Amino acid sequence: MHRLLAFTLFAIALLLAPQSEAQSSDELPDVTIGVDGLTCPFCAYGIEKKMLDIEGVAEVAVQLDAGMVELWLNPGAVVSESRIREAVGEAGFEVRAIRWAAPR
Amino acid sequence: MMLRPRCFGRTVLFLMIVAGPSASAQITSNPALPVTRGRGIVRVQAKLFQASAVNEVSDRSLTVFSIPLVAVYGVSPKLAVFGVVPVVRKRLETTELDLLARGDTFVRGPTGLGDVRVFARYIAFQSNHQGRTMRVAPFAGVELPTGRNDAADDRGRLPASLQLGSGSWDPFAGFAFTWQTLGWQINVAPAYQRNTAADGFRFGDQARVDAGFKVRVLPRTLGAGIPRFLYANLETNLIHNAASESDDEVIAGTGDTTWYLGPGMQFITQRYIVEGAIQIPVLQDLGENALRRDYIATLSVRLNL
Numbered sequence: 001m002h003r004l005l006a007f008t009l010f011a012i013a014l015l016l017a018p019q020s021e022a023q024s025s026d027e028l029p030d031v032t033i034g035v036d037g038l039t040c041p042f043c044a045y046g047i048e049k050k051m052l053d054i055e056g057v058a059e060v061a062v063q064l065d066a067g068m069v070e071l072w073l074n075p076g077a078v079v080s081e082s083r084i085r086e087a088v089g090e091a092g093f094e095v096r097a098i099r100w101a102a103p104r
Numbered sequence: 105m106m107l108r109p110r111c112f113g114r115t116v117l118f119l120m121i122v123a124g125p126s127a128s129a130q131i132t133s134n135p136a137l138p139v140t141r142g143r144g145i146v147r148v149q150a151k152l153f154q155a156s157a158v159n160e161v162s163d164r165s166l167t168v169f170s171i172p173l174v175a176v177y178g179v180s181p182k183l184a185v186f187g188v189v190p191v192v193r194k195r196l197e198t199t200e201l202d203l204l205a206r207g208d209t210f211v212r213g214p215t216g217l218g219d220v221r222v223f224a225r226y227i228a229f230q231s232n233h234q235g236r237t238m239r240v241a242p243f244a245g246v247e248l249p250t251g252r253n254d255a256a257d258d259r260g261r262l263p264a265s266l267q268l269g270s271g272s273w274d275p276f277a278g279f280a281f282t283w284q285t286l287g288w289q290i291n292v293a294p295a296y297q298r299n300t301a302a303d304g305f306r307f308g309d310q311a312r313v314d315a316g317f318k319v320r321v322l323p324r325t326l327g328a329g330i331p332r333f334l335y336a337n338l339e340t341n342l343i344h345n346a347a348s349e350s351d352d353e354v355i356a357g358t359g360d361t362t363w364y365l366g367p368g369m370q371f372i373t374q375r376y377i378v379e380g381a382i383q384i385p386v387l388q389d390l391g392e393n394a395l396r397r398d399y400i401a402t403l404s405v406r407l408n409l
Contacts (some may be wrong), residue, residue: 035233037138037153041283045408046140046178065286065326068235077160092138092181094232 029061029070031079033086034096038067045058047091054087067096130291130339131368131381131402137239138227141179147174148403155395163199166395168192171219182227190218192251192268196332206266212262218251219269225280236285243295244277248315253302264305264348264384271302276310286326288336301349308346308359316341318370334374339366339381347391357391377406 038044044062051060051069056077061070069088072081081098088095127399140151153168172190194213221246228238244380245318255262264270278295292315299307323331340363347359368381383400390396 010319034234036234037230037237039235039237039286039289041333041372042377042406043137044330046120046138048374050140059122062330064330065235065328080318090141090176090181092227096234096339100403 011052027072028101030073030101031071031084032099032101033069033071033084033088034098035067035069035093036096037093038062040064043092047088047093050087051084054083063092106254114272120147127388129315130289130318131337131366131370131404132319136230137284138181139184141178142181143178144409145176145406146409147172147176147406148406149174149402151403152401154320154398154400157392157393157395160201162201165196165197167197181392183224183268185224186245188221190220190251192218194266194268195265197228210259211257212257213266214262214268214399216252216268217392219274220248220275221245222248223276225236236283238283240281242277242279243344244275247276247297249273264307267324270299270307272300272306272349274299274307286320288317291316304351306349308348310343310345312341312343314342316366330374332349334370335370335372336382337366337368337370337379340364341383342367357393359391359396361387362391362397363387363398366400375408377404379404379406 025044035047037045041064047069048060048062049069051057053069054071054073056073057071058074058077058080059072063070071084084098085095149170149172150302151168151170152170153166153170155166170190170192172188173187176184176186181269192213195211196213197209197211199207199209200235218409221343223243225241225243227239228240230237247270249269251267251323252267253264253267253271255267261312274297276295276297278290278293280293283290292313294313295311299309299312316337317333318337321334321336322334332377342361342363345359348355361383365386366383368379370377380403381401383402385397385399389394
């Protein structure tokens, strides 16, 4: 019992260095998606994977506090709004807004 | 002294394996948060249950160590299916205290596969906003008779509560309510399990309410990207087991109600969760000669696949 408690505290101490993950590119994103329902880091994994499944998406960054997902596209790639909405929905969340860096 | 069948075995098994590993779940219960379509989560827990009782006849101590292996798959954004496979080790140590057998100690209990549980959970209602979500998800499933219920040792067949499984197909259902923001989460999950009979014996049905509240303690403010979270949790479990039956006759002294409080902590990253909790019984209404629950300790790791 004491060993179990000690191990738990030790593991937490080792991991107790909050760091951001999924750093974004230096360039501004091609698409910025407002996502509703995103409330924890573990949840963000699924939406990141679904965004990367979209053909034409090169890089993804999730901004948890702002409730946003940023996409960087491959040169010349075309991604539809419906495909983005589908991917967000498959992750279990809802699209609040979509902003494109370049006019479509 | 013959050990009467008690429901603590079923309580332990249910507590050990009811907790689904969905995104940012409570440690001891199942939340209503989504599982990404086509993706999965696995969870490995180590759980230690301790109960004991001393009277003028004997001193008994029960230790149950279990490793429930849990897998979840997102069939759709609203529907997830769960499978729980418990590996269980039970040990009941009894020291006879009567004049003729004073000091005689014996240990009984099996090790092996327990009863597997499979269930599905569907998000029936959700309300999502920036940085917060509220969801209600009913769930239903069945506990399968995969664990042995006929183990024996040199003292004869083990009592039902010491067996690895019940031998019966036992359906269960409930729902989870989850209200989560970036700073805290509230989760409430009532459930009911109907236990059927096997070999003339039937554990009493179980009704329970699991609830929990957790608050993010680190980081104090959120920056860019996906910070790692450290949560402080306080969970509670109110569990009622109806009396067991043998050949349709109620077994006197069985049936119990226990209320646990469970402080714990969770460290959550994008890819994995490490968590631990200790459940302490604050109220127990037990049958005569029942073992009093001492505590349940849980250590768990969850992994996004």
